[in-house]
Amino acid sequence: MHSAAITELQTLLGDRLVTTQADRDLHGQNETWYPLTPPDAVAYPETTQEVSDILKICHAHDCPVVAYGAASSLEGQHLATRGGISLDMNRMNRVLEVNAEDLNCVVQPGITRIALNEELRATGLFFPVDPGANASIGGMTATRASGTTAVRYGTMRENILALEAVTADGTIVRTGTQARKSSTGYDLTHLLVGSEGTLGIITELTVKLQGIPEAISAATCRFPTIEDAVNCVILTIQSAIPMARIELVDEMMVRGFNNYADAGLPEVPHLFLEFHGSENSVAEQAEMFGAIAEDFGVEAYRTATKTEDRNALWAMRHKSHYASASLGKTGHLMPTDVCVPISKLAEAVVQAQNDAKRLGLTSTIVGHVGDGNFHSGIALDPTDPEQMKAAEEFTDALAKTAMRLGGTVSGEHGIGLGKMKYMNAEHGAGVALMRSIKAALDPKNILNPGKMLPPAE
Template sequence: MSIDTAIEALRNLLGTRLSTNSAIMDQHGQNEAYFPVTPPDAVAFPTSTAEVSQIVKICATHDCPVVAYGTGTALEGHQLATRGGVVVDLMRMDKVLAVHAEDLDCTVQPGVTREALNTELRATGLFFPIDPGANASLGGMAATRASGTAAVRYGTMRDSVLALEVVMADGQIIRTGTRARKSSSGYDLTHLFVGSEGTLGIITELTLKLQAIPEATSAATCRFASFEDAVNTVITTIQSNIPMARIEFVDEMMARGFNLHAGVNLPEMPHLFVEFNGSKANVQEQAAAFGEIANTFGAEGFEWAHLAEDRSRLWKMRHNAYYAQKAHRPGARVKNTDICVPISMLAEAVAKARADATALGLTVSMVGHVGDGNFHCGISVDHDNPDEMARAQEFSNRLNGLALSLGGTISGEHGIGMGKTAYMEAEHGPALDVMRKIKASLDPQNIMNPGKLLPGN
């Protein structure tokens, strides 16, 4: 490995768009989670696919690690250069290349954020629905198979990506998929790269499905005496096939965090945040059907948000859950983790997670896109307290084991990164060896985001 030689060659290629400035490197070594700052050896700022290809070729020649970087909002350390090397910051590749309104699709560069895309789409009557909360880059969202609050209605990035352009580990540029809505042609390489976390190649272009902006939208919050009642409301709603746009669970600790961070005055009780969209008649019908179910489980305090600005405030509060979790203990870090279970197992999973948090004496707040069985636990931890860190890790171990015991997965949307590799064997068994063979075939030097996704990588 000759990282210094690679950096010199990259400087000749990129000039001032190759940085070894300590502040820039520290910035790209930060993360939203609990991992230590991990600066790379250099940061490259390409502006085209051709430049990304040249960067990767140079790094491959010198056996230098390459880590793709978007907005840096991933929660499992995906973007950290744990073995040094070059971080490839893709945020200057931020053009919407084409919008095909008649076909409900668009093509973008990886540095376009979801908010920027939706701003670009306003005049078309279309929008991109995948909403993980953070204003993440679309390349990063594809690489981590992101989803979010609207997944119960619109699916995840897996469902929204039609085609990709990818720079492989040797610098070769390939295209996967087409703008057609289905294909029976060859291996599904598009969805091999969606969720690969930059370990197989770097996504440099995406073709995405779009949705029509609904005629009417309405949102509401309501509270319950117990989390069992709230979760059972969700289960019954989904089993009743009511087409919810969003249905989010917030426990009493999360409600307290919202009060501390956002200055609101939510009763410190379990809540559901819901949204309906469609025609005006459909929205009214959906809301009424949900209300009947919620009332059966003792819901109270319904507050409706019909105006766009009111809904925006509501969902902004939900999207800032990470910062609300931090508000419980100023100065503490948040170890954020998520699991996903079959919807019928949701109440059992939440109850067991709450019991484990109590037994371990941890401050844990829960929030989640429970309409698809996915929920998040934010554990407030003091990094300087080894005992507390050990208890937080034990909670994570129990939570992931719980997910698998209930027929679920160790991550519904955060991904694996370097935070969850220890659980991959338990979930995938012999299939993990197949993943390793794919990795070894496409990246034999193991330069693409090493140390992530696969244990021992």
């Protein structure tokens, strides 16, 4: 227990510094297989200045601080593995400014992507990054999230213009501007994007917005084999069709949808698609995709323009985490993801399926395959040593496959606890440079310690 820091924080925050077991346990849970990891206390700041004051106290007492948003991360990024303070940002959840003419808005980190888009609805604009979960914008930025729309609109990296953040010693810094580009100094904004709370606590964000498309059409189709589906995706992207979403689900993922949501789909590989644009361009895109898909044995190619039909399709897709878990007996899932060059996608997906079969694992594949990113979800019992050993062998093989093919061990989930062991293999000498940056900004190592960077050898 970091009692001295907690005592000072109670004076600062009053009843917004909570030490009850229930609240601590809530903040020690996660969506996957990591064990319960409660912090020593939970702080609920409401302003940037309060975040600064909290960090000054924690810095003085060498007390760890871990930012907490919607807790939807899948590599344990929000778990306080060394105790200390869980900094719950959910009370900092306002839209501060909408600059419709400049296609951006300024928000606090605790607002979720769904809440943000609800507030923007009357403006005719929307925030396009959609990781599936109703994640907080701050958490999405800290983990450099992407999602189903990244093939068209990019990841969080491409959609953040400026940040306000608090460093480990309580210093408040602002990075970036509302301008769309800059040639001044180090790119501190994008240094913080994807840093998983290890370099600073994000307290304000300026994000890009897009105009709501005039027309939107969704579609589903199925293929005889996974290779056919993936090769259809590859040719679609290489043909420069401006897909808004192009999602692959393999036969095991379809089984999960049938099991979890009674979807009634044939258990073969499917693609879920979405087209954005004018009425004419959406129709043209759908026709062009259909022509390509014919060459790969497509079946049951159906489009949907009604909002309720599209929403039902993507609601099912966004429940893939829980649908995958439903295929096991315990409801636990070991999720992982990789991202490879688009030309290597078929090889990586087939290798993942073969590895799962070889190891006797129940594993689904679902992916934002338009940019080479796909996810595997292994339904397992975390108390079963044999299952855990097989699952770890699978995730290790998948990571090595991705790197062998010129890809990365994570295109979306991030590093957190689960993928630190691959950082040296992927980044080499770059890891030492990352450690130097971490040491310069957080010399006492209080910001999300034990995450992202493996211990120096």
